[in-house]
Amino acid sequence: MKNEILQKLPGVRENVLLADYTTYKIGGHAKYFFVAKKKEDLMAALKIAKDFKMPVFILGGGSNLLISDDGFAGLVIKIDIFGVDFQGEKVIVGAGSNLTKLAYLSAEKGFSGLEWSAGVPGTVGGAIYGNAQAFGVKISDILETVEAINCKTLKMKNFAKEQCQFSLKNSIFKKNKSLVIVSAVLKFEKLGEEQVKSKIKEFLEYRKTRHPVEFPSAGSVFVNPVRNGLPKTIADALAVRISNGVNPEKIEVIPAGYLIQQCGLAGKRIGNAQVSEKHANFIINLGGAKAKDVLSLIKLAKKEVEKKFNIKLEPEVQFVGFK
Ligand SMILES: Cc1cc2nc3c(=O)[nH]c(=O)nc-3n(C[C@H](O)[C@H](O)[C@H](O)COP(=O)(O)OP(=O)(O)OC[C@H]3O[C@@H](n4cnc5c(N)ncnc54)[C@H](O)[C@@H]3O)c2cc1C
Structure with a gap:
């Protein structure tokens, strides 16, 4: 099967380290790895995966992913279709x-x-x-x-x-x-x-001051919970606290980072993964962090927020290769 795959899909590589393709710099090896530069490449790779009944993972910029330390036992197709x-x-x-x-x-x-x-x-x-x-x-x-x-x-x-x-x-x-x-x-x-450029500048400045851009991460770990779905007392109390003068009626979501911080988890470290002190909805890689460490922090934050606020946080980060 291996030789047939290598032969039928020119350019496919074996045993490729996925950490190199994620902004987290975390993740084990892909059994097969293929870069699709055009629609026809993608079609060919999907056909091979279908014929050989191989699991497929579609990779973009790798900026919203937590890939297991064990990697992915199938074909990763990186979408490099530009234009x-x-x-x-x-x-x-x-x-x-x-x-x-x-x-x-x-x-x-x-x-x-x-x-x-x-x-x-x-x-x-x-x-x-x-x-x-x-x-x-x-x-x-x-x-x-x-x-x-x-x-x-x-x-x-x-x-x-x-x-x-x-x-x-x-x-x-x-x-x-x-x-x-x-x-x-x-x-x-x-x-x-x-x-337009001045808006971009303003937003970039905000990111630089509020987000831990100096460390590898996958951006926000959890989706901000919708205020309407939350117990009204909690939503209103938080909205007033965080709004700094903004009409609380206009606040549609509650920042997950605020909830995590209120549980005392900002700065919490497991291995070389850490809940950012700058923005508690980011879990950062301090260098050589393992996926299992990040996952433990995700589970901890979820558990503590549920215990304190009775709110179930939904991960935004997509998990790949976990059993
Ligand atoms: C510093 C930083 C800042 C960020 N800021 C923001 C922000 O402000 N807002 C925000 O929403 N997100 C933010 N993110 C998260 C992330 O960058 C976005 O969610 C981004 O859109 C993910 O795109 P990606 O190509 O990296 O997807 P990947 O991480 O590669 O993949 C994410 C998911 O999308 C799927 N996917 C990717 N490409 C395709 C495709 N062509 N077809 C089908 N499925 C596909 C993958 O299979 C996977 O399930 C940030 C991340 C970082 C590291």
């Missing part, structure tokens, strides 16, 4: 395109809609999968259509925005793991280069 084609105020963009780069390219044209994503080290595909967002703006706000392959049927399909089932940090692509995003059409608003 950025501006057509009027729209852009047709490959799923592997880097969000930050796209934010700058659109800013050059004076297009607004992706300012929030400058500094996010992920791809367009990964952002659509998890409906990435920041500063009150989501990728779904500017999305028109998504082109995806179903890895079970190997058929292509175009999804209109309404078919993507977007909600808080969620989409049809997260719910149905058979769908692999190939490209998307985004539509911007014309605002002017200076204005």
Whole structure:
């Protein structure tokens, strides 16, 4: 089987260290690793996986992942399908395109809609999968259509925005793991280069001062719980505390970092993984951290927040290769 795979999928590599492909710098080896640079490569790799009944994991920028120390016993397909084609105020963009780069390219044209994503080290595909967002703006706000392959049927399909089932940090692509995003059409608003660039600068400054960008991480570990679903007394008390003058009625989510901090966990360390003191919804790699250490901190934070606030935190980070 091994020789057949190597022969039928030119470019596939064996035993590749996944830590090198994640922003956490954590993760064991992939049994097979393949980089898809175009749609045809992706189709070929998915066909091989289907024929050999091999588990597949789709990798974007690796910036929202915790990969097991044991790695992944199947085929990892890294989506390097780039291509950025501006057509009027729209852009047709490959799923592997880097969000930050796209934010700058659109800013050059004076297009607004992706300012929030400058500094996010992920791809367009990964952002659509998890409906990435920041500063009150989501990728779904500017999305028109998504082109995806179903890895079970190997058929292509175009999804209109309404078919993507977007909600808080969620989409049809997260719910149905058979769908692999190939490209998307985004539509911007014309605002002017200076204005867009100044918003990007402001957001980057915020990230630099509030987030532990100096350490490897996977961004926010937990989704911020929706305020409406929380016991009203807790939600109101927290909203008033954190709002600093903002109308509490306008606060839709409660920061998970605030809840974790209130449990006294900021700075908590297991092995070389640590709950960031700067932002408690980040777990950082101090150097050589193991996936099992990060996982222990995730479990601890979840347990303590539930005990103190009766709130079940949902991980935003995606887990790969854990049994
Ligand atoms: C410093 C830092 C800051 C961050 N800031 C933010 C932020 O402000 N807002 C935010 O929402 N997130 C943020 N993140 C998290 C992360 O960058 C985003 O969620 C990003 O969109 C993930 O994209 P990715 O390409 O890295 O996906 P990956 O981490 O590679 O994958 C995440 C999931 O998406 C799936 N996936 C990836 N590509 C495809 C595809 N083409 N088709 C189908 N499935 C796919 C993978 O299988 C996996 O399940 C941050 C992370 C870091 C490290």
